[in-house]
Amino acid sequence: MDSLQSLADGFAIALTWQNLGLALIGCFLGTIIGALPGLGPSNGVAILIPLAFSLGLPATPALILLTSVYYGAMYGGRISSILLNIPGDEPALMTTLDGYPMARKGQAGEALAISGIASFVGAFFATWGLVFLAPQLVKVALLFGPAEYFALFTLAFATLGGIASRNQAKAAFAAALGLAIAMIGVDGQTGVPRFTFGEVHFYDGIDFLVAIVGLFALSEVFIFLEHGGKGDAKGETKVKLGRITPPASMLRETSGSMARGTLLGFIAGVLPGAGASLGSFIAYSFEKRLKDRNGTFGKGDPRGVAAPEAGNNAAAGGALVPMLALGVPGSGTTAVLLAMLLALNITPGPLLFQNNPDVVWGLIAALFIGNFMLLAMNIPMVGLFVRLLLIPPRYLMPAVAMISFVGIYGISGSTFDLMVMIAFGVGGWVLRKLDVPLVPVIMGVLLGDQMEKNLRRALTISDGDISTLFASPLSIGLWTLAIVGFILPLIVGRYFRPKLADTAKNEPNIGD
Amino acid sequence: MKQISDRFFGIVGLAVSALMVWRASLIQESFIQDPLGPKAFPVVIAAIMALASIAIILRPDEEPDWPVPGKLVEIGASMIVLIAYAQFLPEAGFVISTALAGAYLAWRLGSRPLEACVAGVVISIGIYLVFKKTLGLSLAGGPLDFVIDYPVDLMVSGIAAAYHSLTGSGGQ
Numbered sequence: 001m002d003s004l005q006s007l008a009d010g011f012a013i014a015l016t017w018q019n020l021g022l023a024l025i026g027c028f029l030g031t032i033i034g035a036l037p038g039l040g041p042s043n044g045v046a047i048l049i050p051l052a053f054s055l056g057l058p059a060t061p062a063l064i065l066l067t068s069v070y071y072g073a074m075y076g077g078r079i080s081s082i083l084l085n086i087p088g089d090e091p092a093l094m095t096t097l098d099g100y101p102m103a104r105k106g107q108a109g110e111a112l113a114i115s116g117i118a119s120f121v122g123a124f125f126a127t128w129g130l131v132f133l134a135p136q137l138v139k140v141a142l143l144f145g146p147a148e149y150f151a152l153f154t155l156a157f158a159t160l161g162g163i164a165s166r167n168q169a170k171a172a173f174a175a176a177l178g179l180a181i182a183m184i185g186v187d188g189q190t191g192v193p194r195f196t197f198g199e200v201h202f203y204d205g206i207d208f209l210v211a212i213v214g215l216f217a218l219s220e221v222f223i224f225l226e227h228g229g230k231g232d233a234k235g236e237t238k239v240k241l242g243r244i245t246p247p248a249s250m251l252r253e254t255s256g257s258m259a260r261g262t263l264l265g266f267i268a269g270v271l272p273g274a275g276a277s278l279g280s281f282i283a284y285s286f287e288k289r290l291k292d293r294n295g296t297f298g299k300g301d302p303r304g305v306a307a308p309e310a311g312n313n314a315a316a317g318g319a320l321v322p323m324l325a326l327g328v329p330g331s332g333t334t335a336v337l338l339a340m341l342l343a344l345n346i347t348p349g350p351l352l353f354q355n356n357p358d359v360v361w362g363l364i365a366a367l368f369i370g371n372f373m374l375l376a377m378n379i380p381m382v383g384l385f386v387r388l389l390l391i392p393p394r395y396l397m398p399a400v401a402m403i404s405f406v407g408i409y410g411i412s413g414s415t416f417d418l419m420v421m422i423a424f425g426v427g428g429w430v431l432r433k434l435d436v437p438l439v440p441v442i443m444g445v446l447l448g449d450q451m452e453k454n455l456r457r458a459l460t461i462s463d464g465d466i467s468t469l470f471a472s473p474l475s476i477g478l479w480t481l482a483i484v485g486f487i488l489p490l491i492v493g494r495y496f497r498p499k500l501a502d503t504a505k506n507e508p509n510i511g512d
Numbered sequence: 513m514k515q516i517s518d519r520f521f522g523i524v525g526l527a528v529s530a531l532m533v534w535r536a537s538l539i540q541e542s543f544i545q546d547p548l549g550p551k552a553f554p555v556v557i558a559a560i561m562a563l564a565s566i567a568i569i570l571r572p573d574e575e576p577d578w579p580v581p582g583k584l585v586e587i588g589a590s591m592i593v594l595i596a597y598a599q600f601l602p603e604a605g606f607v608i609s610t611a612l613a614g615a616y617l618a619w620r621l622g623s624r625p626l627e628a629c630v631a632g633v634v635i636s637i638g639i640y641l642v643f644k645k646t647l648g649l650s651l652a653g654g655p656l657d658f659v660i661d662y663p664v665d666l667m668v669s670g671i672a673a674a675y676h677s678l679t680g681s682g683g684q
Contacts, residue, residue: 167568169564173568176557176560180532180558183557187550189550190541195532195536222590225583225621226586395635398621398631398635399638401613402610405597406639413650422594422595426587434521435576452553455553456548460547
């Protein structure tokens with residue numbers, strides 16, 4: 001009941017004109033960002049962070065704006081999946097499998113409506129999950145000392161690789177690279193400069209916003225340049241919209257798929273490092289295995305649209321649980337959101353619920369409100385977004401590049417930061433060509449400092465005794481999970497990954 | 513020999529981790545000290561990176577589709593344009609540099625030259641109007657700003673005056 005009381009307080013915070021307005025803008029922008037091929041939730045949120053930051057928004061409104069974008073992008077991704085057979089963002093990939101065939105059968109409107117409702121169901125119940133699960137996780141988190149946190153960070157990195165990438169070694173490399181970048185700058189504990197190569201600009205370390213915008217947004221521009229303005233996916237066919245209300249029979253038929261998709265997606269979201277792509281993938285493949293008796297999946301079965309959409313939206317909500325309660329993001333986009341919180345000098349984790357309950361509960365309340373806004377935008381007003389899909393990338397991508405520059409320049413006004421951002425953009429392009437996942441890099445840059453701090457704190461407390469890292473049952477459990485999480489995909493991956501790789505061909509390895 | 517990209521990548525990774533160990537050994541110890549010190553964690557990270565690099569060298573993936581050399585030049589040229597953009601931004605101001613860089617990118621992404629110029633100008637002025645005039649973000653100032661500022665300010669003050677006269681007369 002505590003949670004409900006806090007939630008009511010949260011609604012009092014969220015129901016101001018400013019916050020409602022920001023939620024509306026965020027949902028609208030998010031749906032556009034999700035719908036446009038080439039822009040997904042992580043690079044969309046990354047572009048908007050510097051904006052929220054330099055507008056001087058306080059923490060709650062800024063977080064409301066950006067999570068609305070996040071939720072909105074999860075809704076919007078399905079639009080281009082269904083109409084153009086191009087996933088608007090990575091989690092919407094599974095929606096193309098049945099969504100596009102439905103559209104070709106003349107059921108585009110129904111597909112959009114069903115997937116919109118499925119998105120709503122997934123996001124709505126996942127937000128309830130967040131309400132009840134996050135405070136429970138906080139209670140566990142209070143048992144965490146420095147040694148346990150260090151083990152938890154290791155767990156996040158270990159499990160991230162197994163799912164995010166096809167090659168475990170490359171995921172490990174990416175994490176190490178990110179952690180190494182985080183080392184640059186003056187060491188917080190002893191005040192000595194590290195890896196600065198005598199460059200004064202590096203003394204402050206590398207701003208993670210610069211790294212994020214460079215890696216996510218600019219590298220996308222380079223990918224488009226490489227393909228002469230076509231991006232990774234091809235093939236456009238015009239499809240008629242048709243009716244945009246689903247028949248009741250279709251709703252009844254898909255309700256079970258939505259429920260299962262929501263549950264699986266939420267669990268996938270809560271697990272550190274997995275995220276929405278896995279959520280929609282699991283939801284779709286489970287549904288297919290369970291229900292595909294007549295071989296209709298892949299040929300335009302509405303259940304094949306409902307399950308992955310419920311799954312990816314539920315995962316988006318689930319991924320917020322570890323981000324808020326433990327300060328360990330569950331996906332690429334929540335890592336970006338974490339970056340923004342850190343930039344606003346708010347440290348997520350158990351203390352966030354004690355010290356800034358207004359931020360947490362205001363955000364959760366705003367998510368509920370945003371969900372209803374998104375439902376309204378995505379069913380009756382879907383035609384508007386369909387029209388926006390017609391903006392060709394040759395105009396869109398230059399605008400994305402220029403907005404990235406504006407955002408970073410607006411924060412620091414420093415040419416040096418812009419140069420670092422370009423370096424990250426080119427580096428991100430090379431890493432993506434080599435199939436090295438970018439999400440572990442970002443996580444490393446973000447969490448490196450915390451990870452080292454907790455390790456050194458633990459060893460200071462134990463006066464240098466290494467065994468303190470494995471002293472409590474909790475940390476032993478986390479280490480075990482980390483080891484299992486790293487090794488298991490190496491074994492199971494032989495069965496699981498070929499399929500994921502098969503469907504994820506042509507995918508920018510960017511996470512969600 | 514196939515899969516050369518990954519092997520080369522792994523060798524670069526090994527070099528980077530060696531560089532890290534070397535630079536870490538040069539870190540000066542401070543008089544403030546904790547049991548672990550500032551060197552140990554970077555060395556552990558470098559070790560992980562080296563192990564991952566070795567694994568990549570031993571079991572490389574298939575060769576990625578590298579773009580043809582012409583496209584590499586394309587990307588290099590865009591990179592140079594963006595670097596030049598960053599360098600000239602403080603001097604030339606936001607509006608001019610953004611219009612030029614935006615037009616270049618639009619052109620390289622497949623617009624016809626005239627379209628690209630229009631796109632650059634529209635992007636630049638659009639961002640300027642939204643970010644500076646509406647949201648109040650500080651962008652690099654430049655000599656041409658007044659060309660946009662003047663009509664916008666005129667329009668805003670015009671609307672404000674109209675609004676005040678309307679509400680004023682309405683109140684009486």
